[in-house]
Each structure stands twice: as structure tokens, then as C-alpha cells.
Amino acid sequence: MSTLPRTGIGTDIHAWAAEGEDRPLWLGCVEFPGERGVAGHSDGDVAAHAACNALLSAAGLGDLGSVFGTDRPEMAGASGADMLRHVAGMLDEAGLVIGNVAVQLVARRPKIGPRRAEMEAAMSAALGGVPVSVGAATTDGLGFVGRSEGLVGLATALVAPRG
Structure with missing residues (x-):
């Protein structure tokens, strides 16, 4: 393996759960009480899942589906x-x-800013103290996110050989 650092990119997309379905919303390893959750096999945390995909991509170790498949x-x-x-x-x-992970959430709701530091700390703790940054964007009403049909997590990660 090269001694150079490697970068990876990851994404995760989930539709909102059906209206009235009792699913909590998890983003960045933090629960958002009172918010409608997403449809999915796991907790549907698009921030954490995108980060996993970015890390696996950087490491050349597959992707979310190959490691945590819905068939399990x-x-x-x-x-x-x-x-x-x-x-x-x-x-x-x-x-x-792991050098760092950066996550971008694309959604009309919930507001990320008030809980950004909490999300960064929770994801960092899950990764053993690795620096994690979280950002957010909307789509100005465009596409499935703009129509409030779901949300997207995008992430990049930097990894390097130990030593």
C-alpha cells in the first residue's frame, strides 16, 4: 500500500418515513425528537452512513451495502x-x-446549526476522537429534497497508513 494519504467520498439517501410511522430521526449520531424519521433498515442516519461510505471508500474496503447489507x-x-x-x-x-471526516447534509429540515457541535462530537466519539465537521445545505426547493421527499448525506474522509 502507498504511504500517501487516501481520500474517499460517500453518500447516503433516505426517504422520509410514511406520515404517522413511529420512526425517530437520527442524524450525526444524535436523535432529533419531534422530527419525522426516515424509512430504512437501520436507524437511517444519513450523516453517519455517508461517513462510513467515505471511510470504506478511502480504505478500499467496500461500501455500506457490502459491510452492513439489508439482507442481514x-x-x-x-x-x-x-x-x-x-x-x-x-x-x-x-x-x-483516520485523518478526518467531513459531512454535508442536504435537507430542508431539521435545522442543523443549533445541533452541529453535538453531532460533530457524537460522530467523533464513535470514531475514537477523529475530527469530524458537519455542514448543511438546502436545494432552494429543487429536486426530491426540495419537495421534502427525503434527505441526503455526503461525506469525504482522509485516511493514511499507520506509522
């Missing part, structure tokens, strides 16, 4: 924090250290 019943309801911890362990076993 034990993953039903799995938390984004547990998934991040698992991926961090995979990278450690592969001899890689």
Missing part, C-alpha cells in the same frame, strides 16, 4: 454510531488511521 437481519435498527465504530475498527485492522 441483525442490522435491523443498527445505530449510525455502532456502524462508525465498526468501520473504524476495520480501518484499524487494515493498518490505517
Whole structure:
């Protein structure tokens, strides 16, 4: 393996859960009480899932589906924090250290700014103290996000060989 750092990009997209369905909303390993959750096999945390995809991409270790596939019943309801911890362990076993993770959420709701620091701290803790930054954007009413049909998580990650 090269001694140079490697970057990865990841994405995750979920539709909002059906109106009236009792699903909590998890973003960045933080619950948003009172907000409608998303449809999904796990907790649907698009921020954590995008970060996992970015880390796996940077490490060349597959993607979210290959590691946590929906065909695995034990993953039903799995938390984004547990998934991040698992991926961090995979990278450690592969001899890689994580430099940082940056996550961008694209959604009309909820407001991210008031809870940004909490999300960054929760994701960082799940990754063993790695720096995590979280940003947010809307689509000015365009596309499925603009129509309030779902939300998107995008992430980048930097990893490097240990030593």
C-alpha cells in the first residue's frame, strides 16, 4: 500500500418515513425528537452512513451495502454510531488511521446549526476522537429534497497508513 494519504467520498439517501410511522430521526449520531424519521433498515442516519461510505471508500474496503447489507437481519435498527465504530475498527485492522471526516447534509429540515457541535462530537466519539465537521445545505426547493421527499448525506474522509 502507498504511504500517501487516501481520500474517499460517500453518500447516503433516505426517504422520509410514511406520515404517522413511529420512526425517530437520527442524524450525526444524535436523535432529533419531534422530527419525522426516515424509512430504512437501520436507524437511517444519513450523516453517519455517508461517513462510513467515505471511510470504506478511502480504505478500499467496500461500501455500506457490502459491510452492513439489508439482507442481514441483525442490522435491523443498527445505530449510525455502532456502524462508525465498526468501520473504524476495520480501518484499524487494515493498518490505517483516520485523518478526518467531513459531512454535508442536504435537507430542508431539521435545522442543523443549533445541533452541529453535538453531532460533530457524537460522530467523533464513535470514531475514537477523529475530527469530524458537519455542514448543511438546502436545494432552494429543487429536486426530491426540495419537495421534502427525503434527505441526503455526503461525506469525504482522509485516511493514511499507520506509522
